[in-house]
Amino acid sequence: MATRRIRAEWIARMLVLVLVFGLSAMALASRWINRSQGIDVHARMPEAGGWSPTILNVDVGEPLNLRLISDDVVHGFAVGQSNQPPVDILPGKVAEVSLTFDDPGTYTFFCTRWCGPNHWRMRGTIEVNGPLDIPETSDPPPYLTLGIDLDSPHEVPVDLVRRPSAKRGAALDFDISEEDYLTHDHYLSLSPYDTWLAVKGLPEGSQLSDSEIWDIVAWRWASNTTSEAISTGEELYAQNCAACHGQTGKGNGVFARLVEGDTPADSSSDFGHKIVAPTDFTDPIHMLGAAPARLHGKILRGGMGTGMPSWGQIFTEDQIWAIVDYLWTFQFLNTNKE
Numbered sequence: 001m002a003t004r005r006i007r008a009e010w011i012a013r014m015l016v017l018v019l020v021f022g023l024s025a026m027a028l029a030s031r032w033i034n035r036s037q038g039i040d041v042h043a044r045m046p047e048a049g050g051w052s053p054t055i056l057n058v059d060v061g062e063p064l065n066l067r068l069i070s071d072d073v074v075h076g077f078a079v080g081q082s083n084q085p086p087v088d089i090l091p092g093k094v095a096e097v098s099l100t101f102d103d104p105g106t107y108t109f110f111c112t113r114w115c116g117p118n119h120w121r122m123r124g125t126i127e128v129n130g131p132l133d134i135p136e137t138s139d140p141p142p143y144l145t146l147g148i149d150l151d152s153p154h155e156v157p158v159d160l161v162r163r164p165s166a167k168r169g170a171a172l173d174f175d176i177s178e179e180d181y182l183t184h185d186h187y188l189s190l191s192p193y194d195t196w197l198a199v200k201g202l203p204e205g206s207q208l209s210d211s212e213i214w215d216i217v218a219w220r221w222a223s224n225t226t227s228e229a230i231s232t233g234e235e236l237y238a239q240n241c242a243a244c245h246g247q248t249g250k251g252n253g254v255f256a257r258l259v260e261g262d263t264p265a266d267s268s269s270d271f272g273h274k275i276v277a278p279t280d281f282t283d284p285i286h287m288l289g290a291a292p293a294r295l296h297g298k299i300l301r302g303g304m305g306t307g308m309p310s311w312g313q314i315f316t317e318d319q320i321w322a323i324v325d326y327l328w329t330f331q332f333l334n335t336n337k338e
């Protein structure tokens with residue numbers, strides 16, 4: 001009796017030992033394979049499984065060698081918030097990349113080719129382990145500090161007779177920079193409509209027509225951005241947003257209908273959430289009531305179940321602001337484009 005129990009205990013101990021040694025041997029072996037020839041990462045359309053594996057691990061300063069293989073159509077590989085150029089993955093060819101990370105943390109890798117309607121869901125994670133895994137302390141995004149509810153409606157009663165023009169606004173020679181509610185921080189926190197009301201309320205503002213005040217609002221936008229930011233935003237928009245929001249911003253991109261679905265607006269899609277049409281950035285009633293901080297927050301966080309992806313892991317702060325600056329070109333005429 002007693003011997004049997006001892007034997008069972010002994011077997012259990014051995015099993016634990018084998019498991020522990022076996023696992024660490026496997027970890028070592030996979031590490032060695034990774035270093036020598038790289039990890040195979042397969043790319044498939046999200047419907048067919050997306051990336052596999054979806055989670056990669058590496059130590060700070062160690063090369064992460066990947067062999068990217070497409071099992072169906074053309075995909076692309078890029079790492080969010082890095083300046084590593086995207087790599088195309090052509091079917092039948094192995095694309096090799098070697099990545100090295102200087103800082104520990106969680107990075108997102110994603111597909112850069114519009115492989116299908118769920119393309120933007122093709123994301124994976126790279127865990128970079130470092131000796132000091134200090135969590136990043138970044139400032140909260142302005143929509144949080146300002147208390148903007150990203151999901152609240154923000155339509156405004158505007159009826160534009162012409163498209164607001166930054167050039168005409170500049171020509172009015174109306175100095176708003178003195179007004180402290182028109183500083184850059186306020187520019188970010190006020191919707192164009194708020195600014196319009198504020199200017200209209202000034203003594204000098206009462207002498208201007210409604211359209212002229214809109215020109216001043218457009219000029220304020222133009223003075224808060226640069227042509228470099230606009231062209232960065234334009235490029236990122238074309239690559240990442242136009243498929244849903246449309247090249248001209250009208251919310252009619254090639255995937256808009258698929259996102260919206262053919263189903264009634266209140267039914268759930270296969271994503272398990274309510275399907276909404278992509279925002280029409282050319283609609284003044286909708287857009288002129290949105291502060292830049294709101295647009296920034298929406299891009300950063302995403303729609304939480306509306307079909308609007310989140311981009312916080314993909315873009316840098318500067319890139320998100322550049323896109324926000326660019327989105328206003330669907331409302332305002334820029335100084336040099338008339």
Ligand code: HEC
Pocket residue numbers: 120150236237240241242243244245255259276277278279286287290294295296298299302303304306307308309311323
């Ligand atoms: C897969 C389709 C899809 C893609 C890709 C997409 N969006 Fe959207 N977007 C939507 C949908 C649907 C909505 C409306 C629902 C919502 O606001 O959450 C939306 C809403 C928004 C809003 C909210 C506007 C407002 O008034 O609150 C912003 C800003 C926005 N998108 C920016 C972008 C940017 C910038 C990109 C590219 C980096 C992008 N979107 C890519 C589908 C998409």
Ligand SMILES: [Cu+2]
Pocket residue numbers: 075076111112113114115116119120122
């Ligand atoms: Cu893709």
